[in-house]
Amino acid sequence: MAEWIFFMHPPRDNFIATMTADEKSAFSAHRDWLARLDTAGVLLVAGPTLGTVNTGVGIFTADDEATARRIIADEPVTSGGFMRGDLRSIQLGYLNSRSESDPVA
Template identity: 35%
Template sequence: MAQWLYRIVPARADMVDDATDDEAAVVGAHFRYLVELRDRGVLILAGRTQGEGPDTVGITVFEADDEPAARAIMNADPAVAAGVFAATLHRYAVAVARDGLDMTAPPATD
């Protein structure tokens, strides 16, 4: 199975700092979608930069059989489908990973 990455950026520059109620609801659905992908064994990792403002980006690294399947996974992301995030798809290969990565740790704060 091939590995893929989709990069997301907010479609509206102020969305991270000042999301509307509708945008916040779609981002919640986006998070639930990622958890579902993880639970199905598709997701390798997902996260976003911790800065605020228009430079914020997110990545989702996952497995899919081929490009059409990978594109379908990306396009099924509720935030991509709703246009809250713009997404680009890239073929990817994890080269080095550490065992036992603790995904329950809170994100670092500045």
């Protein structure tokens, strides 16, 4: 099993604050897509970067690049043309075991 990082590049600055109704609808479907990846046990982490440029980042597992590409093909925001997707392999050097209830140091 390998890890993959998926970047979702926004079409404009301050994308989160300026989303159109169609973009918001695509993100509703995107949340459902993430939930399916989580249920399948392949999603490790996902979320947007904050600030002016709201690049989305998701890290998930897949056996190979072909499988990873099949997974992202179902992502509604990039497949719908609202953002540009960029898939890359990633080698996780460390994945902590801190739970959500642990305090941040």
